[in-house]
Structures are given as structure tokens and as C-alpha cells.
Amino acid sequence: MEIIRAKEMGFCFGVKRAVKTVEETAALAAGPIYTLGPIVHNDEVVAQMQALGVWAKDAIDEIDDGTIVIRAHGVPPETLDAARDKGLRVVDGTCPLVIKVQQLARALHEEGYQVIIYGAPQHPEVIGIAGWAGEGAVVVQNLDDVAALPRHKKIGVVSQTTKIPADYQAIVGALMGKCQELRAHNTICNATAQRQAAAVETARQVDVMLVIGEAHSSNSRRLAEVCAQVNPRTYRIATADELDAAWFAGVAKVGVTAGASTPDAAIEQVIAWLKTSTD
Numbered sequence: 001m002e003i004i005r006a007k008e009m010g011f012c013f014g015v016k017r018a019v020k021t022v023e024e025t026a027a028l029a030a031g032p033i034y035t036l037g038p039i040v041h042n043d044e045v046v047a048q049m050q051a052l053g054v055w056a057k058d059a060i061d062e063i064d065d066g067t068i069v070i071r072a073h074g075v076p077p078e079t080l081d082a083a084r085d086k087g088l089r090v091v092d093g094t095c096p097l098v099i100k101v102q103q104l105a106r107a108l109h110e111e112g113y114q115v116i117i118y119g120a121p122q123h124p125e126v127i128g129i130a131g132w133a134g135e136g137a138v139v140v141q142n143l144d145d146v147a148a149l150p151r152h153k154k155i156g157v158v159s160q161t162t163k164i165p166a167d168y169q170a171i172v173g174a175l176m177g178k179c180q181e182l183r184a185h186n187t188i189c190n191a192t193a194q195r196q197a198a199a200v201e202t203a204r205q206v207d208v209m210l211v212i213g214e215a216h217s218s219n220s221r222r223l224a225e226v227c228a229q230v231n232p233r234t235y236r237i238a239t240a241d242e243l244d245a246a247w248f249a250g251v252a253k254v255g256v257t258a259g260a261s262t263p264d265a266a267i268e269q270v271i272a273w274l275k276t277s278t279d
């Protein structure tokens with residue numbers, strides 16, 4: 001059976017960098033190490049981090065001493081201030097592309113624009129960007145939210161990095177009707193789109209498509225959805241343990257992709273299973 005790997009899959013650049021930052025910090029730092037929320041939404045990675053002595057906490061209030069590593073999503077400046085005020089050592093693992101969005105939002109605010117952030121209000125990245133955008137920033141999730149906005153002289157808009165470009169374009173178009181001057185920054189990271197395009201391209205060529213990612217990873221579920229649209233024999237699995245040899249009976253080609261929170265080790269375990277357990 002031929003195994004075809006999607007050209008782009010697994011951890012994006014920002015997540016790889018944040019995981020490396022945590023590992024390097026764990027190797028060097030004395031005292032406890034924490035992240036605010038899990039570094040990646042993957043149980044295996046969380047367990048590996050715990051083995052290194054790195055613990056995920058929900059809030060600064062729960063941490064009394066040691067080092068805190070900021071994950072790729074970033075945090076509002078108040079969180080950094082609160083950590084430093086408590087005497088914690090802060091290591092910043094924020095993705096550089098997210099830092100860029102935070103800086104753009106702040107600059108828009110300082111230049112007198114009403115800042116609009118297109119994204120999910122409860123997503124940690126959006127909470128972080130809103131913090132950097134200063135008071136009065138508004139998060140919109142859809143065109144109804146834009147329709148409900150009052151008119152402003154100047155509006156500046158940024159997007160959560162993982163949003164879909166066409167949806168953001170529609171939001172930007174609708175905002176034109178809400179102001180005299182609009183400044184729109186394209187802050188969408190192409191890692192998500194590249195992974196989806198590569199997954200679909202692979203799914204089209206194979207008999208069975210595998211998407212490796214946990215059920216609580218929204219981008220893994222989305223990858224499975226887009227693959228299933230072009231290949232109904234698509235299976236999402238968290239680990240190689242969930243594979244079933246019956247799926248591959250008579251199959252000539254199997255495709256493999258993985259969500260942005262899936263570690264390379266999980267991908268390699270699936271590939272190894274396919275090589276040894278089928279034929």
C-alpha cells in the first residue's frame with residue numbers, strides 16, 4: 001500500500017517555536033515552570049511537558065513563583081504586567097506573527113482608529129490582541145455584528161490569524177459602510193490555509209484518507225471535514241491505537257495529514273503502523 005503524506009501538516013512554525021521555547025526553558029531554568037493554558041491542545045504533548053516539569057495553569061493567580069512561558073497565542077499586556085508584579089520570570093513564546101497583529105492593533109488605537117478585531121471573542125489569541133488594542137476595541141464574529149456597529153470616522157481592522165480569507169474580506173467590505181476611513185490589515189496566517197489545501201489535494205488522490213488529531217482540536221476536525229468532502233473514506237484518529245486494519249482491505253493508496261496541534265511523533269507512529277500492519 002502506498003502512503004502519501006500531505007505536503008504541509010502538523011505543527012505550524014509558531015507552535016513548533018513555542019514548544020521549543022518551553023523545552024529549552026525546562027532544560028535551563030531552576031524552579032517550577034508553567035504555561036497559561038496547555039502549550040498545544042494535545043494530550044500527548046501535555047503529558048510530555050509534565051514529564052519535563054512544565055505545568056499548565058489557567059491564570060496568573062494560580063502561580064506563586066518560578067517561570068511562566070507565554071504560548072504561541074500570546075496574552076494581553078496586563079497579564080505580562082501581573083506576572084512580573086508577582087516576581088515571576090516571563091519567557092515569551094508568542095508567535096512572531098501574532099506579535100505583529102498585537103502591534104498593528106496597538107498602532108491603530110494610538111492613531112485614533114476605532115479598532116475592530118475579526119475573530120472568536122473567547123479565543124486566547126483574540127483576548128490577547130484586544131488587550132494590546134487598548135480600551136474600546138470591539139471583536140466581531142460575523143456580518144450581523146458589523147451591521148450592529150455604530151458609525152465611526154476612522155475604523156482600523158485586524159483578523160485573528162486562523163480565520164478564512166474570504167470571510168475576512170466580507171467583513172472588511174461591510175465595514176466600509178460604517179466609516180469614512182477604513183484601514184484593513186491582512187493578518188491571516190497562511191499556515192491553516194496551506195494545510196487545508198494540501199490535505200484536500202492528498203485526499204483526492206487516495207482511497208482512504210487519515211487525519212491525525214484529537215477530537216477537541218478544532219482545526220483537526222475542520223481538516224477531516226474538508227477531506228471528507230472530496231473523499232468519503234476519511235477517518236480522524238487521535239493516535240495509531242485507533243487504526244483498524246479493516247479500513248485498508250484492498251486499498252492501494254492511503255493519505256495522511258495532521259492537525260496543527262499534532263506532534264511529529266504521533267504522525268510517525270501512524271506511518272509505522274501503516275507500514276507494518278497492512279498488506
Ligand code: F3S
Nearest residue numbers: 012014095097161189
Ligand atoms: Fe501558527 Fe503563528 Fe500562524 S501560531 S497558525 S504560525 S500565526
